[in-house]
Amino acid sequence: MQELERHAELDGGLEVRVLVGGAQPRCDERRTQALAAAQRQSAQRDQQGLHLRAVPVAEPLARRQNALHARLGAALHGSNQGQKGVRSRGHAGGGNLIADFSADERRSLVTRRYQALCGGLADISSRKADHLDLAISGDVGFRSTTTLLECVRLVHDALPELAYEEIDLSTTVLGKRLRAPLLIAGMTGGTARAEHINRELAAIAEERGYAFGLGSQRALLKNRQALSTYAVRDMAPSALLLGNLGVVQAGQMSSAEVLELVQLVGADALCVHLNPAMELVQEEGDRDFRGGLSTIARLQAELGLPLVVKETGCGISGSVAARLKGAGVRHVDVSGAGGTSWVGVETERATPARRPLGEAFWDWGIPTAASVALCARHGFDTIFATGGVGSGLDVARALALGAHLGGIARFALQALESGGRDGCLAFFDRIEAELRTAMLLSGARTPAELGRVPRLITGELVEWLRQL
Numbered sequence: 001m002q003e004l005e006r007h008a009e010l011d012g013g014l015e016v017r018v019l020v021g022g023a024q025p026r027c028d029e030r031r032t033q034a035l036a037a038a039q040r041q042s043a044q045r046d047q048q049g050l051h052l053r054a055v056p057v058a059e060p061l062a063r064r065q066n067a068l069h070a071r072l073g074a075a076l077h078g079s080n081q082g083q084k085g086v087r088s089r090g091h092a093g094g095g096n097l098i099a100d101f102s103a104d105e106r107r108s109l110v111t112r113r114y115q116a117l118c119g120g121l122a123d124i125s126s127r128k129a130d131h132l133d134l135a136i137s138g139d140v141g142f143r144s145t146t147t148l149l150e151c152v153r154l155v156h157d158a159l160p161e162l163a164y165e166e167i168d169l170s171t172t173v174l175g176k177r178l179r180a181p182l183l184i185a186g187m188t189g190g191t192a193r194a195e196h197i198n199r200e201l202a203a204i205a206e207e208r209g210y211a212f213g214l215g216s217q218r219a220l221l222k223n224r225q226a227l228s229t230y231a232v233r234d235m236a237p238s239a240l241l242l243g244n245l246g247v248v249q250a251g252q253m254s255s256a257e258v259l260e261l262v263q264l265v266g267a268d269a270l271c272v273h274l275n276p277a278m279e280l281v282q283e284e285g286d287r288d289f290r291g292g293l294s295t296i297a298r299l300q301a302e303l304g305l306p307l308v309v310k311e312t313g314c315g316i317s318g319s320v321a322a323r324l325k326g327a328g329v330r331h332v333d334v335s336g337a338g339g340t341s342w343v344g345v346e347t348e349r350a351t352p353a354r355r356p357l358g359e360a361f362w363d364w365g366i367p368t369a370a371s372v373a374l375c376a377r378h379g380f381d382t383i384f385a386t387g388g389v390g391s392g393l394d395v396a397r398a399l400a401l402g403a404h405l406g407g408i409a410r411f412a413l414q415a416l417e418s419g420g421r422d423g424c425l426a427f428f429d430r431i432e433a434e435l436r437t438a439m440l441l442s443g444a445r446t447p448a449e450l451g452r453v454p455r456l457i458t459g460e461l462v463e464w465l466r467q468l
C-alpha cells in the first residue's frame with residue numbers, strides 16, 4: 001500500500017504526524033514527487049517498527065474513532081510510550097507523535113479534526129492544517145473534469161527564425177516587471193507551518209521573478225500576532241505580492257480596514273477570493289453569499305490598490321466576468337476547474353452526513369481553459385490562469401487563450417514539500433523550459449506574441465466557447 005505522511009499542527013506548538021494509506025495522486029509528477037517522499041518515509045518507519053493496524057476495519061465507525069482517539073490521546077499524554085506502533089517523542093515545547101493509520105482511520109481523524117484525541121490537551125489548529133495536509137498528500141484533484149488546456153493545440157512553426165536564448169519570458173503585470181509570466185498562487189498563512197511555506201515560496205518567487213500570492217488573511221483579522229506568518233517582504237522585497245481575503249469577510253469590513261490588512265503585509269494588490277462551492281460543503285462554511293458583487297464594486301472604487309477577483313478552483317464564467325467588468329474590475333484570476341478540487345478537500349474533511357454532498361459536487365466548476373477564454377472576451381487588463389496548471393505547455397496554452405500569467409498552487413506546494421527549496425526550483429526550471437520551448441516552436445518571442453499565435457481549439461472546449 002502507498003503511504004503518505006500527513007501533519008496536523010496544533011496550537012501550542014504541538015505537531016501530530018500521521019502516515020496515511022491509500023492516497024493516489026492523480027498525475028504523474030505529483031505521484032512521482034509525493035510517492036518518492038512517502039516511500040522514503042515509509043521505509044524509515046518500517047525500520048523503526050512504527051507501523052500499526054490496531055483497529056479492525058469491520059468495527060462500527062464511532063467505536064473505531066473512539067478507539068483511535070483513545071490510542072492517540074494516550075500517546076499524546078505520553079502514557080503509551082514504547083507501545084508498538086505509537087510512539088511519542090519529546091521535543092521542546094511539546095511532543096511529536098508518529099503513528100500509522102488505515103485510510104478509514106485517516107478519514108476519521110480528518111473528520112473529527114483531531115479534537116477528541118486531544119481532549120483538552122491543546123486546541124486543534126484551524127482547518128488550515130487539514131487543507132495543507134490534504135493538498136500535499138490527499139487525493140484531492142478533480143476526478144473527471146480536466147482543465148481542458150489539452151484542447152488547445154498550438155501550431156508548430158518549422159521556421160521560427162528565433163534563437164532559444166532570444167525567447168523573452170518577461171512581462172509587466174500590475175505595474176511590476178516579472179521575469180516570467182508565473183504566479184505562485186495564494187495558499188496559506190496563520191500558522192507556524194504556513195509561515196515557513198510562505199517564506200520559502202516567496203523567496204523562490206523573488207529569485208525567479210514570479211508573482212507570489214499569500215493565503216487568506218482572515219487569521220490576521222482575529223489575531224494580529226499572526227502577522228509574522230504572512231510577512232514575506234523581507235524575503236521578496238521586489239516581487240509582485242498579492243494579499244488575500246474572502247469576499248464574505250471583506251463584505252463585513254470597511255474599505256479602510258481591508259486596506260490596512262493589505263498594507264500590514266506590504267502587498268501590491270489584493271486578491272478577493274470567491275469560493276461558494278467549498279463553503280457549502282465545509283461544515284463550518286459560509287452559507288450567505290448575497291452582496292458579493294457590491295463588496296467588490298466598493299473595494300474597486302475605494303481600496304486605492306489594484307484588486308484581483310479570484311476563484312479558488314471552480315472558475316469564472318462569462319456571465320460573472322461581465323458582472324465583474326461592470327463593477328469596474330480590471331484583474332481576475334480564473335482559478336478554474338481541473339486542478340485542486342476544493343470541494344474535494346472539504347469532502348475529505350466532511351462528516352459522514354455531509355460527505356455525499358461533496359462527492360456529488362467534487363467535479364463542479366468551469367475548466368480553466370474555458371474560463372480563461374470566456375474572461376478574455378471581456379477585455380480585462382490581467383487574467384491569471386490558475387487551476388491545474390502543471391506544465392510550461394499548460395502556461396503557453398493559457399497565454400494563447402488570452403491569459404497573461406499562469407498560476408500554480410498545489411503542485412508548487414508539493415514540489416516544496418517533497419524536494420525542499422531545490423526541488424521546488426527544479427520544478428520551476430522545468431516549467432520555464434517547457435514554456436520557452438512552446439514559445440519557440442510556436443514562433444512567439446514574448447508572452448504577448450504568444451497571445452497572438454494561431455491555435456486550434458478542439459474537443460469539449462469548443463462547446464464551452466460555442467454555447468456560452
Ligand code: FNR
Pocket residue numbers: 131132135185186187188214215216244271273310311312313335336338339340386387388389407408409410411413
Ligand atoms: C489554496 N487556494 C487558496 N486560494 C485563495 O484565494 N485563498 C486561500 O487562502 C487559499 N488557500 C489554499 C491552500 C492550499 C493548500 C491550496 C493548494 C490552495 C486556492 C489556490 O490559490 C488555487 O486557486 C487553487 O488551488 C487552484 O490551483 P491549483 O492548486 O490547481 O494549482
